[in-house]
Amino acid sequence: MHSRMSENLVTVEHLGKKFCRKLKRSLWYGIRDIGSELTGSKRNNVKLRKDEFWALKDINFNIKRGELVGLIGANGAGKTTLLKLLSGLIKPDEGEIAIRGKIQALIALGAGFNPILTARENIYINGAVLGFSKKEMDKLLEEIVDFAEIEEFIDMPVQNYSSGMQVRLGFAVAVNLKPDILIVDEVLAVGDVAFRRKARNKMMELLHSGISVLFVSHSMALMSSLTSRCICLEKGRVVSIGPSDEVTALYLSDSIKKAQDSQKYTEDFLMTSAYLTVPEIFKLKNVYIHNASGEKTNEFKTFENIKIAFEMEFLKRIENVILAVNIRGQVDDAVISSSKLPLNSRPCEGTLAAECEIEKNRFREGNYNIGFFASDHEGGVLYKSHIVASFTILADMTIIQKSDSTQGFMVIDTKWKVL
């Protein structure tokens, strides 16, 4: 049993993949590559031709039986390319991939399904592709439909499914067709809470039965709670690989630093830093910090006004939304202060911008993080993050002199009296 569990199901060695920036040239390279593929001549794979770059370079990792490995990285880091290579959709230019067993990839919404066909047809096709007979599929059909909770929609084309239903169906098919290796991309971040929990449990059950999972997510919190080992990609290279807690912490602090340096709290960053997101309903698109005169800055003096603006998108109509902001110390992440905005009379749909102005801030010198929280009327969390932006309070000698030392976060008005 021990030797079986330590077997590598996925081995990736020196993997490299080139892409071409220009379409016309890319097509021409394509024709030439087909030519050398057919003659069997060794392509000059390792050299970059004009306008080419390494989308992935020197990737090495393995996934053992029963192991859940995470894959993280900003958009454009090469995650999708790696997944496409693993699923055999495209060929490597360098190195090799060895896979023991059947692989099932749940890449993005509704992938794996032909949108025009019904769920039933898609289920049978998926089975046939993996070598299941029609009889075996008849048996599995009920299990899949049950798990996905789509009984009444089984004969409806998949393109008419909601995103939640597509995820449920995709996950149900993938796990019930008994794969040896499962690739899950962002799926567990979508769908309702109950299904997420069910999917998570099922995944754990499969892991114990000896399958391997490669899990891709933008949520570092989910990553460190689910996976034991993590691979972090940046610009096509593995920048760190190891225990998830360490890799995600490193990645998170790195992206926070980058966002702070550039003062750009992009959607990508806001997904990464989030504790919880429901991207098919709510997206935090951008966060800006201004001073009283409306200039973008992240440096303030004590008693200055701080304006924090949020750009959001609601993909569904939601009533009684509550938005909340909290200010956290950067050292210990403790909440120093918070403020909320209940939107009782205004249902939210589409884009929404809101601004929270801190009047005459009373913070002392140091760095502060801004946390953000959004929920619906039933208390269902739409977004929760400990850091969506940060600001610095500059040292002010008059305040420092008044206080005992540099300790503390707040300036308070004090009067001394000798009694």
Add this chain to the structure above:
Amino acid sequence: MPELDLSYTRYTPESRIRHPITLFKEMWRDLKRSRELAWRLIVRDISAQYRQTILGYFWAVFPPLVSSLVFILLRSSAVMDIKGIDIPYPAYVMMGTVFFQLFVDALNAPLKIVTESKAILTKINLPREAFILSGMGQVLFSFGIKVVLLVGIFIYFNVSVSWTTIFIPVPLLGLLMLGTMLGVLLIPVGLLYKDIQSALLVATSGLIFLTPVAYPPTMEGILGKIMKLNPITPLLMGAKNLLTHGIPGNLTLFFVVFGLTLAFLLIGWVIYRLALPIIIERIGA
């Protein structure tokens, strides 16, 4: 447990052509894997195709009907002098165009279906053979409808059919495979450059005159030479002769073309398999 061996896969930059035995094993495996998908695609495409039309199945017989009428008109007004035909001309020309259309449809199907399925091909690693098989299935279905029309015309003109008709599936299969073979060979370039599909349309509209469709093969002139070299000729003549004359025509030539078609179909299949990952990487979003 599944009957297919999917237990070990290796992806390397090396071309599969250097390991032909593995390559053929994988091709055979994927052919089996693709059956269900191909069948579902056939059923879906056929029902969708005829659901959204007013004239429905009539569209299957429309192209051969039009070209037949043109030929009948040309002959009756003595623009074209067509001799040496021993059955009523409408039946003769209908027979030719229906068989010829089988080839044309088979030629167009592979590129058309792969282009339409681009979105799926670039996202899911499905056995890609399914798309070709599905194209062949749809061509056969549409051919079946045309056969019904042809039978009606033969009955109307009281044309007697030879017993050798039982062998007719062989040349018809030849026409289907010849068209598919050429169509599959065009996929790699056709997916990258749209010029191919346009060129195909022009080519097939001229081809009908260079093939003994509406008239018996001529031996004279440039046309005679072209017809002799035209690989469709022996297959098409084989089908026509078996149906009405009880003779297969030039058997040697027939089997040479048939054999070459089979061989090139296999080659086309190999090219399709090897080229598609490269194409997907270039066109996939």
